[in-house]
Structures are given as C-alpha cells and as structure tokens.
Amino acid sequence: MPHDEYRTIDFFSQEALPVPQVTPAQAEGIAAQCFGMSAHAEALGSQQDANFLLCDDDGTALAILKIANPAFSPTEIEAQDTAAELIAAAHPELRIATVLRHPDGSPYCTTVDTESGPAVARLLRYLPGGALSGPRHLSPGTVAAMGTIVGKVSTALRDFHHPGLERVLQWDLRHADRVVAKLAEHIDEPDRRAAVQAATADAWARVQQLAAVLPSQAVHLDLTDDNLICSPDHRLPVPDGVIDFGDVTTSWAVGELAVSLSSMLHHDGVEPHHLLPAVRAFHAVRSLSPEEAEALWPLVVLRAAGLVASGRHQAAVDEDNAYAKAALDREWHIFEQATRLPLPVMVHLIKDAIGLADVPARADSPAHFLLRGLAADDITLLDLSTGADSMDHGAWLEAGTEDRLAASALADGAAAVATRYAHPRLTQAPALSAVSAPTVPTGIDLWLGRPDVARAPAAGKVLAAAPGRVEITYGPRTLTLSFPRTVHPVVSTGSTVQAGEDLAHLPSGTPLHLALRDTDGPSVPATVRPEYAAGWLALTADPAPLIGLRATDRAQDRDLLDRRDAVFATVQEHYYTEPPRVERGWRHHLLSTDGRSYLDIVNNVTPLGHAHPRVERAVSRQLRRLNTNSRFHYASVVEFTERLAALLPAPLDTVFLVNSGSEAVDLGLRLAIGASGQHDVVALREAYHGWTYASDAVSTSLQDNPNALATRPGWVHTVDSPNSYRGLHRGADALRYGPEAAAVIDELAASGRPAGAFLSETFYGNAGGVALPDGYLAEVYAAVRRHGGLAVADEVQVGYGRLGHWFWGFEQQQVVPDVVCVAKAMGNGHPLGAVITSKSVADRYRDQGYFFSSTGGSPVSSVVGLTVLDTLRDEDLQGNAVRVGGRLKSRLEALAGRYGIIGAVHGSGLYLGLELVRDRVTLEPATEETAELCDRVLDLGVIVQPTGDHLNILKIKPPLCIDTTAVDFFVDMLDHALAQLGHSR
Numbered sequence: 001m002p003h004d005e006y007r008t009i010d011f012f013s014q015e016a017l018p019v020p021q022v023t024p025a026q027a028e029g030i031a032a033q034c035f036g037m038s039a040h041a042e043a044l045g046s047q048q049d050a051n052f053l054l055c056d057d058d059g060t061a062l063a064i065l066k067i068a069n070p071a072f073s074p075t076e077i078e079a080q081d082t083a084a085e086l087i088a089a090a091h092p093e094l095r096i097a098t099v100l101r102h103p104d105g106s107p108y109c110t111t112v113d114t115e116s117g118p119a120v121a122r123l124l125r126y127l128p129g130g131a132l133s134g135p136r137h138l139s140p141g142t143v144a145a146m147g148t149i150v151g152k153v154s155t156a157l158r159d160f161h162h163p164g165l166e167r168v169l170q171w172d173l174r175h176a177d178r179v180v181a182k183l184a185e186h187i188d189e190p191d192r193r194a195a196v197q198a199a200t201a202d203a204w205a206r207v208q209q210l211a212a213v214l215p216s217q218a219v220h221l222d223l224t225d226d227n228l229i230c231s232p233d234h235r236l237p238v239p240d241g242v243i244d245f246g247d248v249t250t251s252w253a254v255g256e257l258a259v260s261l262s263s264m265l266h267h268d269g270v271e272p273h274h275l276l277p278a279v280r281a282f283h284a285v286r287s288l289s290p291e292e293a294e295a296l297w298p299l300v301v302l303r304a305a306g307l308v309a310s311g312r313h314q315a316a317v318d319e320d321n322a323y324a325k326a327a328l329d330r331e332w333h334i335f336e337q338a339t340r341l342p343l344p345v346m347v348h349l350i351k352d353a354i355g356l357a358d359v360p361a362r363a364d365s366p367a368h369f370l371l372r373g374l375a376a377d378d379i380t381l382l383d384l385s386t387g388a389d390s391m392d393h394g395a396w397l398e399a400g401t402e403d404r405l406a407a408s409a410l411a412d413g414a415a416a417v418a419t420r421y422a423h424p425r426l427t428q429a430p431a432l433s434a435v436s437a438p439t440v441p442t443g444i445d446l447w448l449g450r451p452d453v454a455r456a457p458a459a460g461k462v463l464a465a466a467p468g469r470v471e472i473t474y475g476p477r478t479l480t481l482s483f484p485r486t487v488h489p490v491v492s493t494g495s496t497v498q499a500g501e502d503l504a505h506l507p508s509g510t511p512l513h514l515a516l517r518d519t520d521g522p523s524v525p526a527t528v529r530p531e532y533a534a535g536w537l538a539l540t541a542d543p544a545p546l547i548g549l550r551a552t553d554r555a556q557d558r559d560l561l562d563r564r565d566a567v568f569a570t571v572q573e574h575y576y577t578e579p580p581r582v583e584r585g586w587r588h589h590l591l592s593t594d595g596r597s598y599l600d601i602v603n604n605v606t607p608l609g610h611a612h613p614r615v616e617r618a619v620s621r622q623l624r625r626l627n628t629n630s631r632f633h634y635a636s637v638v639e640f641t642e643r644l645a646a647l648l649p650a651p652l653d654t655v656f657l658v659n660s661g662s663e664a665v666d667l668g669l670r671l672a673i674g675a676s677g678q679h680d681v682v683a684l685r686e687a688y689h690g691w692t693y694a695s696d697a698v699s700t701s702l703q704d705n706p707n708a709l710a711t712r713p714g715w716v717h718t719v720d721s722p723n724s725y726r727g728l729h730r731g732a733d734a735l736r737y738g739p740e741a742a743a744v745i746d747e748l749a750a751s752g753r754p755a756g757a758f759l760s761e762t763f764y765g766n767a768g769g770v771a772l773p774d775g776y777l778a779e780v781y782a783a784v785r786r787h788g789g790l791a792v793a794d795e796v797q798v799g800y801g802r803l804g805h806w807f808w809g810f811e812q813q814q815v816v817p818d819v820v821c822v823a824k825a826m827g828n829g830h831p832l833g834a835v836i837t838s839k840s841v842a843d844r845y846r847d848q849g850y851f852f853s854s855t856g857g858s859p860v861s862s863v864v865g866l867t868v869l870d871t872l873r874d875e876d877l878q879g880n881a882v883r884v885g886g887r888l889k890s891r892l893e894a895l896a897g898r899y900g901i902i903g904a905v906h907g908s909g910l911y912l913g914l915e916l917v918r919d920r921v922t923l924e925p926a927t928e929e930t931a932e933l934c935d936r937v938l939d940l941g942v943i944v945q946p947t948g949d950h951l952n953i954l955k956i957k958p959p960l961c962i963d964t965t966a967v968d969f970f971v972d973m974l975d976h977a978l979a980q981l982g983h984s985r
Helices: 024-035 074-090 140-156 173-186 190-208 254-264 272-285 290-317 322-326 328-338 343-353 389-397 401-411 530-537 560-567 613-625 635-646 661-676 693-697 731-750 776-786 839-848 859-874 877-896 927-939 964-980
Strands: 040-044 050-055 061-067 109-114 117-124 216-219 228-230 239-242 249-252 379-381 416-418 443-448 452-455 460-466 469-474 477-482 502-506 511-518 582-586 589-592 597-600 654-658 680-684 716-719 755-761 790-794 819-822 833-837 902-908 911-916 945-947 953-956
Touching: 024 040, 024 050, 024 061, 024 109, 024 117, 074 109, 074 117, 074 140, 140 239, 140 254, 140 272, 173 190, 173 249, 173 254, 173 290, 190 290, 190 328, 190 343, 249 254, 254 272, 254 290, 254 328, 272 343, 272 530, 290 328, 290 343, 322 328, 343 530, 389 401, 389 582, 401 416, 401 443, 469 502, 597 964, 613 859, 635 654, 635 833, 635 859, 654 661, 654 839, 654 859, 661 680, 661 693, 661 755, 661 790, 661 819, 661 833, 661 839, 680 731, 716 731, 731 755, 731 776, 755 776, 776 790, 859 877, 877 902, 877 911, 877 964, 911 927, 927 945, 927 953, 927 964
Parallel strands: 379 416, 680 716, 680 755, 755 790, 790 819
Antiparallel strands: 040 050, 050 061, 061 117, 109 117, 216 249, 228 239, 416 443, 443 511, 452 502, 460 469, 469 477, 477 511, 582 589, 589 597, 654 833, 819 833, 902 911, 911 953, 945 953
C-alpha cells in the first residue's frame, strides 16, 4: 500500500474536493480490467465521489462502482467497509451496501488512476428499490421508519473503533462553525449569507453549552433521504436499505439523527413537527439523553447551514457537477424550514415528544395583584373551547364572537371576563384550511367591566412603555400588558417599579392581554398552532395567578386511546392510527379539541349536518315531555310512520321502527322468510348489510370479514357482485349479471330450495357507489318472485335523497321491492331505523311471534324522524345533492383526467366513490396508496376514508348540506395531496 495509507482527510487543509473526472466509458474499462466484469456504466450523482451503476446487457443491475475522492485514503475506505459489514451483521433485516467480495473473501477493491490522482475503486452491493430523495411527501410511517433505521445504525456502531474514523470532515457537526465560516463567502446573496451566519452562531452557542456531555462514537453521518433505500416489496416508500458510507467518522452520536432529520425538511408539505415520528422512533431504539434532546435541533440548524454553504462552494469549485448544482434550491429550503421557528421552541417540542419535557413553569405568587380593584370572585371565565356551550350553532365561525360573549357576560354583571391560558380557542379556527390555525393562547385576555388600575405585581424594571403596551420584568420572566393605544402607561421605558406601583389607568370596557414569557427567550405570539404549542408554552407561564385566578392545569389526557382500548372492544375500530379527538360538529365540519376544523366527507349518518338546531330543539322539547316505548299511545309515532309510508309506492304501506340498519336488515329478512315460508336467501357478493346474526350472515364483504364467503351458513347463497367497473363483466357486458343471478335463483328452486328472499343494496355501496346495471333488479326481483320469494331492498346508505335524482335507490332501477330497509339518514345521528313493507307481509310476522323495539318508535325517535323529513324537504337537501353532487363529480372526473391513479369516479348525487388503481387496464387496487392519501388529506383538513373489498375507494358521502365552497376545497386538497405524494399528472 502507499506510504500515506494511514493518513486521513482534514477538510480544512483542502482547497476543494471535486468529484473524480471519470467518464462512463472509463468506468466500464475499470470494471472490466480491474474486476473482470463486463458491464454498461451509468453515472450516478455524488457530492465528492464518482459513482456508477453497472448493468449487464439486459439492464439487470450488477453492482455499484464507487471511485472514492482521491483525498480519501485506503484506511478511510477500510473503515467504511468495516462499518457497513458491522451494521449488516447486527441488523440482518436491513439491506446494507457492503463491498462485494471475491470467492476467497477479499474485497473487490483496488487503486486506479484518475485525472485527479490515484483513487480507491471498489464494487458495492446494489440495493434495488430507489432512494427517498426527491420532493415527494413523506408520510408519518416513512418518517418513523427513517428514525428507526438511524437508531439501529447508531446502536450497531456504538463500540466501533478504527484509525480510518479519525477524520476532519466538512459534514462533521463538531466543525460546523468552522465550515460555515470558511465557505459562507460562496453564498452570493447577502441576505441569505447573513441569515446562515446568524443561525450558525446561535445554534453553535447552544451546542457548545452541551458539547462536553454529548457522547461521541462512530457514525454513518449521511443517513439522508438520498442514502436510505426503499424496500422493493412495498408499494409505499418504506426504507430498509443503507448506502454510501463515505462520511463514516467519529462524531457526536446525536448528530446521526440530526443529519437524517434535516434531509426530510425539503419534501413537499413537510414542516418541523412532521419530523417528530422519526425522533420518537429513534428514541425507542436508542434513547436520547436530556442533553442530546437539547442539542438535536440546534444540530439540525447547523447541518442546514452547512448544506447551504457547502453546496454553494461545491457548485463554484466543481462547475461540471450537475448533482451539486441541482441541490442548491433544496438545501436552501431545508435551511428555511430548520429556522422557521425559534430554537427553544423546537428544543422543547422535541423534549415533550419523547417524554423529557420540563415541568411547566408557574408564575410566582404576586406581592400585589395586577389589577387593584379586581378580586377573583369578580371574574367570569370565558370558555372558548370545542366543548363550550357558547360555541353552539356555529358561533365559532362568526366574526367578533369573543368580544360579543365577553360583552354579554359584562352586561350580566361580571366585573371582568377572562379567557384561559393554553386552552385551544375554537373561535380562532377557520372552517376550511389546509393548515392548522394558531388556536392555542400563550396568555390570557381580559375585558374590564369597570375602571381599574394596572400595577406592578412585584418590583421590576420597565423594559418598554408606549401607548397600548407595557413590559416589565417579573422575576426571570417578562410580563406584557397590551391594551388599546388610547391608553397611555404612567411609567417610562428603563425605569424601575416597586411592587404595587401604578403602570396604567384602564377605563371601563378596556380589553387587556396578559402574557408571561421567559425574559431570555424569544418573543411569543399571542396564539400558536397546536402542533407547536408544547414548544411555545414551555417558554411561558400562566398569568392567571397575577389576577387572583388559579393557574390552568396543562396536563393533557394523552392516554385516552389507551383507556378506550382497555374497556372498549378493540374490534370496534377507530379511524386513523393517530386520530384527532373530535368533540364537536357543525353542518359539514368536525372540530377537534385542538381547535382544528376538518371537512367531513364520510358522515352519511347526519344528512342534515351536524348539530342541526331544528333536531336539537325537537329532541330537547320531547325529552322534557315524554320518552317511553312504542307500546304506549301517543301521536308522534303515528304521524311519523304515516309520513314514512307516504314516501313509498304501493303496496308498501306498513312500517316497523327499529334502532339501526343492522336491525332493519335482520327484520327485513325475517319478514321475507316468514311471509314466503322459504328459509334460503340469495345475496350479492362483496356487500355489507350489518352485524346482527341475520344481517351478518348475508354480508360478504371481505374487508369486513376476510372469511366471509367461507363462513356463510347453508341458507345463504351468493351471486356475483354486479360491478360494471371491476367485476366479472364490465362495461356493456354488465348486462349479463341480471340473467346470471336469475339463473342461480331458478337453479335453487329446481333443487327444491327456492329462495325466500333476494337481498341487495339498490346502489352498490360497498363497491364505492357503483350503480347497478340497468334492469338488474327488475330481472332478479322477477326471478325470486316467480318462486314465491320476496325482494328485500337495503336502502340503509342511499335512501332519503342522497342519490340526488332519486329519493330511494330502487327508483333508479324502476322497480318496487317487497320490503325496504332504511336507517342512517333517518335520525341525523339518532339511532333510528325502519322496515317498510305491505300489510299482508307484515301480518305474516304474527306467525313468528311478537315484535317490539324499546326505543325504535319511542316519542323522541319519532319526533327526530319527523324533524329530519321536514328539514330534508324545507332545506331542499335532495336538490342540493343534485346540484352540489353534480359539481363535485364533475371536478373529480377532471381530476381523474390528470392523475393516472384515479381509475373511476362512481356514484350519483352525494353518494360517490373515487376508485384508485395502479393500472387502468389491470385495475390492480391501489390499497396502500389510498390509505396514505387519506392520512395526507387529514393533515390538510379533510376527513375521508377508504371502502371496498380492497380498501382502494374513497367513500364520499358527506352531510347533504355541504356547499360548493366545501366540495371545491375537498377536490383542491385531493389535487394537492396527489401531487405531493408523487402521483403522475
């Protein structure tokens, strides 16, 4: 080996590290001459090395030819290869780009001559699957997987030592300040250069306070989106491979995570809080110390600053390096994201995320209360949370709600009205927003009902005094009082004040904002976004004790999901892995306890919209009067059933009232079987009808029950799903479904087991709102009836005008069933269902015994049912389904024209389905992609969920009151998310 075998690089002694100048033809020659491999070479991008993908004549990848920068010695290369093999041995579940070896065990490694001098060339294992690089949005699962890999690499290298690790690299964050100082001159834009230098100075100062206790070890130091390779076995980006060990060195262990986090910040839609899953995942594998948690985000900032400076430098000294030049905008975006929030905010946010949060600060007891004439008993607390009664009827959307509520309380005799510190305010949340609003207050607001005097709660210094504002020190904190500019403080900037000394004279009606923040911390906004609240609030304290009130308890019920799982059968699943806590709804909006507003695209249970005042008043009025079972004699049950029966064609004139769709289907089947005397039932495959014994027996949705077809009782017979899009017969051939189903019914009768009932949805819901083929029900109903059976229509999802052009789904098929089962929409969230049939069929139920439902048809249920029917009519919600649903479908179809993953737009009115496929010819379901899309649009403010046996269809069935503004927002967010997730336009 050469005499400088044991030398290692010192970046600061190098003028530059340009990539070795090697052409693909030269790379092919090196592969053939040095390694005996005949291959085609394709150049790969690199900051400092020359990399080539070697493929055979068929294009099959053989290996990676890596020609190291001549500045790197064989000792350093040996350290890299040894580190790779250590990780591969410690974590066989990871794919690692180790050096390939000859049959005798020696590595494919040699020294070659380049224009830049002798360089080490070697063959490395090729990992298929592709890197995470590029702008594609990273889902929480991908971010967490990245954090897990970084943790595994860190633990595998913890005890690794080698002379080749003792290097001075520009990427080693222990030298970040020197790197920026050396290279900042290459940042041509003065404002950007100043920003990088300032951020570096701040972050470096904070890290230096911790440096002595930060553990050091061997690190990969480049576990970025460019070097984490996705598993080829997953449809979504799930990293399981690690490449490029060129930066292996000894450094601070926590720097490994900082480097990886920084690489995520340029991806579409990713901002700092989206990185917390990676931090938690890393911490679960390799625990962060409190000091490392403190240092982590400052190191992210240093990495970002170093990327900007190094990228500009590399582009300047290596003008032919397209890879380096292409990264310049991306690197600046990383820096912008890394510095978008003050460092202390991110430090506290990270500590909170991994359970290392500091004890919340509390204000010291004041020597004098802040307001001279105000006692705690004089103050009325103003609740602006999701659960506040004052937010009823959409009050949160009205401008000036807070002032109006405060004025009302003052008019009722309150001396003052105060809000709560750290409690999210629903009044700050817009209805439709792609990002969360700043809803979490960092101070309190106060409205005075009489004149008062603000005075110093303790001795301090006046930091600022001007019309509308006073800032004074209060122990280690700064107390800020904000009021109208017409109010002038009676103290001056720079003066000292004693406890109880007057600060400002406040007239009656004065609104006042109080805030306490750390004096040595950044300024704090009056309200902050909930995702960052833990970071901001850690820099503040509740000022309530300064006016005699008890400090707010900031403890959050973080274990609510665990409590749910402990007592609530887990088979009763919830939407989303990390669901928002939803405690309020209004029209087509759902509101979380963080004050986040979501557009509700899934709730066909509430056709009138959430919290409809008309339903609320009717229920409240009836509950004050009477609620009992339907065996008593009262008017509402008669009026409701008359109204319901009048909505159906003859001979459907007799009503049974129950509590749910499952019960309705169960009863409908019992009626058909009882009336026909025939116990066999024919039902569609890929359908869902309920959870009771009978309704579950005829449900064949594989998503609801993977063993559905194999576990049906002997009396259930199924026919093909009449899905004209992805079923056995498609397009025009779908007309074959009807005759084939009729033939099955005929064959059953011929075998001596005529069907007593044929059951189906009248518009195919589980398939995502696919219309049945024209004439399908007419053909099948005729078949079952000619053998003495009855036609049972499941209208649970589509009934009540959701389809727009038809009040009942069977109207679209121009048939009349013998039994109609309906629920969901009937009660606008109240448990209510019904079965409507003819009197002759209903009377046959007597042969089976007595029927009774305790709350089906109760006075309250009947009043709810009547109110829903009245409101559907008076607000023309069926007409709204035609108008708004038509616009929505048209916009979705336009979206399908731009994104190949959208296979079809199904449905009618406001009962639609957006089917996602990987191939429009094979119709391979895009199941994982659909789930990822649902998660992404949740982050963008929309609640939508998948349906279908393959869970690849967005079920779109919002409250019927939804308007065009909302559906436009929905489609815009879908468009935004599809683009961010890398789907082709």
